[in-house]
Amino acid sequence: MADIRAFRGFRYDLGQVGPLSGVVAPPYDVVDAALQQKLYDASPYNAIRIELTKDSPGAHGDDKYTQAARTLNGWTSEGALRQDTARSLYVYEQEFVVEGVTHTRRGFLARVRLEPFGTGRIYPHEQTLSGPKADRLKLYQATGFNISPVFGLYPDAENEVYAKLELFLRKSPPVEATDHLGVVNRLWVITDSATVSAIIGLMGPKPVFIADGHHRYETGLKYLEEQKAAGNVQDDEAAQNFCMMMLVSMSDPGLLILPTHRLVSALPAVTGQQLKAALADHFDIVGAFGNDAAACWEHVEIEGSQDVLGFGTVADNEWFAAKLRDPAVMDGLAPDQTKAWRGLGVSILHKLVLERLVPEKIGGTPACQYVHLMKEVTDATAAKQCQIAALVPPVGMDHVETIAGAREKMPPKSTYFYPKILTGMVFNSLKKD
Structure with missing residues (x-):
């Protein structure tokens, strides 16, 4: 059972730090050096100073984690960050535009009990890497806080859970922040004990699928293990047993999974005719679009x-769509995976096209860059930053539920849930209730 709790989050005192837009930041994994500096310049209280602390001149080893802890402690000591007095659920709404269409995604922040994968009702869908987990663990150890939330999804076709929270949104205005991408983020605090109890009851039977933040979730498990070994976990209700999670219904109309297109390089120059010939044994050409990349993507959609x-193909700017003739070819290429996994567009692209057909028929060792918007694709091809652009259909929530529910993980870069959940809307202490 998914075991959730209301909690006393730490939030910025806006009277002291200024507008919320100046102190929030994206999660660490999408912040480059230029954005990091821009956020540092935005405010001495910007959450990036904890989420992704800059290395100080002459610093060594883990100094930046120690600095993050000093910064966080300073903010709480001076009252820039204050802990809410009542255990709360935090309704979090994001309004954003993709390809000219406005969407609104709605969910709520809660503490969710940590469960080792494979033992309960929390399911991952992506593989993790050791480097990011080691980095996040050092931050947890130094600060004793969840700085940013994990993103989880739950089934709720009738929208029962959010409907109970929505009743409170008209009673008070939200705090609001607009991020560097123009996404409007709104937060309401829900303290009504009857509503909190009802939400906990409704969520109990539901599975939770991790959409984003796999590294943070696994780091929470490792931190809990360390804290138990050190004798710091008093009981099953201690804060270390939980992680902060944003929970969104899988039926929420604003839940968007963007495609992740591949820009393929490290190949010889290849024309459309050559690529079609390389694919001919297994694909039918189902659309030819000349130099019109947008028309090609519209066909795929x-x-x-x-x-x-x-x-x-960048060499001659030719665009076409190709359909796999017989899905049985994937059985031999990925025999250890499920039929659902083998049927994903990203699986077909990598296992059949990039790992087999392109090296055998064209040569080279394909290397990929990943982008999500067609403008990013056309800008890269115009600048000749790759030899082939591959347009991949986005996976659906049914794919995530089926594959993750079978305790199988999708290929890397299968999903991109946009927008990212901001750091700084709420912080969660791993030491205090």
Whole structure:
């Protein structure tokens, strides 16, 4: 059972730190050096100073984690960050624009009991890397806080959970922040004990699928293990047993999974005709679009099938769509995976096209860069930053639920849930209730 709790979050005192827009930041994994500096310049209280602390001149080893802890302690000591007096759930709404269309994604922040994967009702869908987990663990150890939330999804076709929270949104205005991408983020604090109890009851039978933040979740498990070994976990209700999580219904109309297109390089120059010939044994060409990348992507979107991929060759700016003729070819290429996994567009692209057909028929060792918007694709091809652009249909929530529910992980870069959940809306102490 998914075991959630209201909690006493730490939030900025806006009377002291200024507008919320100046102190929030994206999560660490999407912040480059230029954005990091921009956020540092925005405010001495910007959450990036804890989430992704800059290395000081002459610093060594783990100094930046110690600095993050000093910064956080300073903010709490001077009252820039204050702990809420009542245990709360935090309704979090994000309004954003993708390809000219406005969307609103709604959910709530809560503490969720940590469960080792494979033992309970929390399911991952992506593989993790050791480097980011080691980094986050040092931050947890130094600060004793969840700085940013994990992003979890739960089934709720009737929208029962959010409907109970929505009743309170008209009673008080939210705090609001607009991030560097123009996403409007709004937060309401829900303290009504009857509502909190009802939400906990409704969530109890539901599974939770991790959409984003796998590294943070696994780091929470490791931190809990360390804290238990040190004798610091008093009981099953201690704060270390939980992680802060943003929970969104899988039926929420604003829940968007963007496609992750591949820009393929480290190949010889290849024309559209050559790529079609390389694919011919296993694919039918189902659309030819000349130099019109947008028309190619529109075809893939309208087709709505995981076995239709779009391709553009930079050498001659030719775009076409190709459909896998017989999915049985994937059985031999990924025999240890499920049928659902083998049927994903990203699986077909990598296992069949990039790992087999392109090296055998064209040569080279394909290397990928990953982008999500068509403008990013067309800018990269115009600048000749790759030899082939591959347009990949986005996976659906049904794919995430089926594959993760079978305790199987998707190929890397299968999903991109946009927008990212901001750091700094709420912080969660791993030491205090």
